[in-house]
Amino acid sequence: MWHNEKRLQAQALLAPGELWVIAARESKERPEPALKLLADVNVTWDSLFLLTRSDAVAIVGRFDADAVPDGWRMRPYDADLTGVLQEELGKLQPRRVLVNFSETDPLCDGLTVGLYRRLQGWFAPHDLHSAEAPLGQLRSVKTPAEQGAIREAVDVAEAHLEAMRRAIQPGWTAADVVKFMHERCAEVGGEPSWGWNSCPNVHIGPDARPSHALSLGTAPLGPGMLLHIDYGVRLPHGYCSDIQRTYYLPREGEEIPAQVQRAFDACWGAIDEGAKALRPGAAGWQVDAAARAKLVSLGYPEYQHALGHGLGRATHDGGTLLGPRWPRYGQTVEGQVRGGEVYTLELGTFVDGYGFVGLEEDVMVRGDGLEWLSKRQNEVKLLPITAS
Structure with missing residues (x-):
């Protein structure tokens, strides 16, 4: 063990x-x-x-x-x-x-x-x-057994998210999405990564705002809306995952709106910059600064949190934080990145009239680069069209 x-x-x-x-x-x-x-x-x-x-x-x-x-x-x-x-x-x-x-x-x-x-x-x-x-x-440098456990938790979370994408219908509320994900957790004998009363975080449409609350608002999903979900599962062995995905329900015959695509591309560009900086020996704040500068350079506001955190037995697993030099983060952002550490990379932005674009991937630091534990969401995921 x-x-x-x-x-x-x-x-x-x-x-x-x-x-x-x-x-x-x-x-x-x-x-x-x-x-x-x-x-x-x-x-x-x-x-x-x-x-x-x-x-x-x-x-x-x-x-x-x-x-x-x-x-x-x-x-x-x-x-x-x-x-x-x-x-x-x-x-x-x-x-x-x-x-x-x-x-x-x-x-x-x-x-x-x-x-x-x-x-x-x-x-x-x-x-x-x-x-x-x-x-x-x-806590932060994972042994081989821990690495395998986290990979398993990531795979299970991604399977749950894909099942939700296939099952969701126009008219579902955030509470419906939460219920569906909780049922998937129970099926594998697990639990939501940060608790039944706060995970997943689900945001539907232009009036929802990102929060660590279980779900906000009762607006039903309809054509022309974004669905954002922040989700992870802790398996019986105690290790967990933490992933964000963004979906869009298009109107009939509609392509992804240009402003949604621009925001998605900007968020991915910023995460890529952070990923490039996430190497052994880098300070946590330097990794965050690379992503933060890229997002701002593309015309979007700074995200008001850290780019990433350690992941393991806890969703926020201690050790070095990939965050800005803000007083609330203290010395945690001054630590150096080490091989064998597992981090999230996460950020997002609002798109007026549509909702929140938020992305989060789980990665492991290697001596020669990153291993992406989650399957990168390289494009906005479309929800099935079953109503106009």
């Missing part, structure tokens, strides 16, 4: 003398972002997972111990974990202790204030340092 790969990957990221502490309790109700990656276990009592370059130790309550996967040296406890911890610190002799807190990356910020204070007492006199650097890289 992937957690064995991830544990070995995490250990290789640590410097000699570094000790990475993943602390959790009641993790089903208060999930710890790194724990599912490294051990795929839920714990009840105070638990400490200790990683060095050469050792992996799980200090957990006795009744949680059997659920911890192979690869961890087990140290179960009953009344108090501090004695076991001190024994292990005596063996490991750490020079630097890392824990999961971050001011800018929510998926590297796994501690509550209360648990952080307990760690300060348990690990005194050691200072506690942020594990953001290794954890961000661990």
Whole structure:
């Protein structure tokens, strides 16, 4: 399973003398972002997972111990974990202790204030340092098993979208599209990538506006309207996809309107510029800047979000962000792109009188270029004409 790969990957990221502490309790109700990656276990009592370059130790309550996967040296406890911890610190002799807190990356910020204070007492006199650097890289650089899982999620999402394109009828509302996609998710034992109550995002016609809400408006689909959908599926193995597609329902005998085609071509031109810049060693903000400049040069307004984000177990999977140097993104856009990372590339624009053109593809960074995990939407997809 992937957690064995991830544990070995995490250990290789640590410097000699570094000790990475993943602390959790009641993790089903208060999930710890790194724990599912490294051990795929839920714990009840105070638990400490200790990683060095050469050792992996799980200090957990006795009744949680059997659920911890192979690869961890087990140290179960009953009344108090501090004695076991001190024994292990005596063996490991750490020079630097890392824990999961971050001011800018929510998926590297796994501690509550209360648990952080307990760690300060348990690990005194050691200072506690942020594990953001290794954890961000661990989340973003995918192992072979993770890459295969994401490919599968992309393929399933694309099949669902094509099924929707073939099934949709004039008169469907956004709620009808949502219902259809939710039924497809249930058929494969999965769930929408960002939750039943917020995915997919469906926008029909000129009055809809992009939003992370489940669907906006009740306008029925009619000839001369754009349909935009932002959709992904999380499969039972936990990995997900995130794709946007744009469709047009033409009037009888109509070609794609020129203004719709121009907007679509501009969006693709901008995504292509971002794709060209998405190479190992590039800073996240540089990739976004290439796409942003291209879209503006073609006469369209800037998109008010990042060009792309990491994709994996979470739809927004942490690590480097392909976004502008805005305060809200902090240091996440300063990170460098690495081989093996999976990103979305997404942007869009309004077309007056028709609706929203939005595109999103899923890609993997390779040393010599990109691998497109999704089938590029190179043209506006037409919906079947069944009514005039």
